Amino acid sequence: MKKDKRDNLQFDSKAVYYPPDEATKSIVPPIVMSSSFQYDAEIFQRIIDGERKSVNIYGRCGNPSEYQFEEQMMIIEGADACLATASGMAAISVTLLGLLKSGDHIVCDWTTYSSTHEMLDHRLTDYNIETTFVDTADLEAVEGAIRPNTKIIYFETIANPSMKVTAIAPLVKIAHDREIIVVCDNTFASPYVMRPLEWGVDIVVESATKFIGGHNDVIGGAICMKSDLLPSDFLEQIRWNTMVKLGSPISPFNAWMLLRGIQTLSVRVERQCQTAAKMARYFEDHPRVKQVWYPGLSSHPQHDIAKEQMPKFGAMLTFEVEDGNEALKVLDNLELCCFSASLGGVRSTTQIPALMAFLDIPKAQREAMGIRDGMIRLSSGLEDADDLMADFEAALSKM
Numbered sequence: 001m002k003k004d005k006r007d008n009l010q011f012d013s014k015a016v017y018y019p020p021d022e023a024t025k026s027i028v029p030p031i032v033m034s035s036s037f038q039y040d041a042e043i044f045q046r047i048i049d050g051e052r053k054s055v056n057i058y059g060r061c062g063n064p065s066e067y068q069f070e071e072q073m074m075i076i077e078g079a080d081a082c083l084a085t086a087s088g089m090a091a092i093s094v095t096l097l098g099l100l101k102s103g104d105h106i107v108c109d110w111t112t113y114s115s116t117h118e119m120l121d122h123r124l125t126d127y128n129i130e131t132t133f134v135d136t137a138d139l140e141a142v143e144g145a146i147r148p149n150t151k152i153i154y155f156e157t158i159a160n161p162s163m164k165v166t167a168i169a170p171l172v173k174i175a176h177d178r179e180i181i182v183v184c185d186n187t188f189a190s191p192y193v194m195r196p197l198e199w200g201v202d203i204v205v206e207s208a209t210k211f212i213g214g215h216n217d218v219i220g221g222a223i224c225m226k227s228d229l230l231p232s233d234f235l236e237q238i239r240w241n242t243m244v245k246l247g248s249p250i251s252p253f254n255a256w257m258l259l260r261g262i263q264t265l266s267v268r269v270e271r272q273c274q275t276a277a278k279m280a281r282y283f284e285d286h287p288r289v290k291q292v293w294y295p296g297l298s299s300h301p302q303h304d305i306a307k308e309q310m311p312k313f314g315a316m317l318t319f320e321v322e323d324g325n326e327a328l329k330v331l332d333n334l335e336l337c338c339f340s341a342s343l344g345g346v347r348s349t350t351q352i353p354a355l356m357a358f359l360d361i362p363k364a365q366r367e368a369m370g371i372r373d374g375m376i377r378l379s380s381g382l383e384d385a386d387d388l389m390a391d392f393e394a395a396l397s398k399m
């Protein structure tokens with residue numbers, strides 16, 4: 001099927017279709033488990049002439065299985081280019097280090113994944129790159145934080161753990177009027193729930209470990225780009241000058257696992273979103289629950305924005321129990337839902353953001369970010385919603 005025809009398919013068809021392998025005609029792409037490739041004089045000449053991606057040089061520089069995953073990610077994110085990485089954090093680090101130089105400034109949302117926050121708040125400051133943290137849902141605050149040397153505005157499409165949804169179009173306008181690049185992390189949403197490039201974001205970073213892999217058995221990441229501000233070969237540039245140098249390519253096997261994950265992404269996430277909506281309503285009515293944050297609830301502060309820019313409301317939600325000191329006890333009493341760090345898989349997983357991802361951030365700073373000790377985050381899986389409710393009912397009753 002020609003690329004333009006494929007680009008016009010619906011999301012589910014785009015995700016499932018894969019052109020047959022040219023050599024074997026297998027409908028499942030082969031895994032190329034090779035770190036090295038044999039050259040001949042002609043291939044070597046092409047490498048000398050600067051052709052890189054189309055010739056296989058060495059596993060750290062790229063691999064046919066990685067390119068297949070990149071191609072599928074481009075198709076489902078609506079990107080012009082994609083670069084796969086060893087993990088979501090590798091995608092974030094490679095993007096930041098590829099875009100920034102000493103003296104640059106970033107405006108970033110308060111609530112990002114903890115390692116991203118620490119990278120901006122600590123590591124990059126060592127290289128004279130400063131970040132101002134603001135609430136990106138507050139556009140005046142964003143405008144006020146911009147400096148002449150601001151290079152990037154960074155946020156997450158659904159922020160952890162508040163499930164905050166930033167209005168993308170006006171944020172992009174503020175940035176692009178000043179030639180600032182907009183980067184967002186789409187991990188909590190997944191390309192099925194939200195496609196930020198369609199709203200003008202320049203670069204989307206993603207932990208493919210989560211919804212894309214979907215089975216808690218693989219680590220990987222992706223950087224997708226569609227931008228008028230950046231050169232069209234920007235991701236190829238950072239493949240060479242940053243990712244290859246940091247040594248953070250994806251393994252061929254993981255790329256293959258993620259390709260398989262993409263094929264079932266829409267059916268899994270569709271059902272996971274339905275369960276999340278049921279769970280959100282259940283927690284909202286529960287006497288031992290103080291507050292629920294889910295973009296699909298009319299009580300969510302950005303519900304109207306979510307309705308406008310997200311085809312679905314996502315599979316992630318957070319709720320706060322009446323007695324914050326009891327949150328750990330609730331999770332410890334769950335039997336079906338798994339108390340675990342990750343998210344986006346077929347098993348429902350739950351965690352306490354203040355005690356896990358954000359533990360290294362001092363309590364006062366955590367609270368300023370809206371992260372309270374009694375918050376419990378749920379990633380809805382594929383279990384029956386009634387069974388999940390019964391599991392939480394039993395655990396909450398022991399509080």
Ligand SMILES: Cc1ncc(COP(=O)(O)O)c(C=O)c1O
Binds near residue numbers: 088156
């Ligand atoms: C929003 C978000 N971004 C990035 C990451 C990092 O992903 P990975 O663990 O694949 O490096 C995570 C991990 O939990 C995350 O929640």
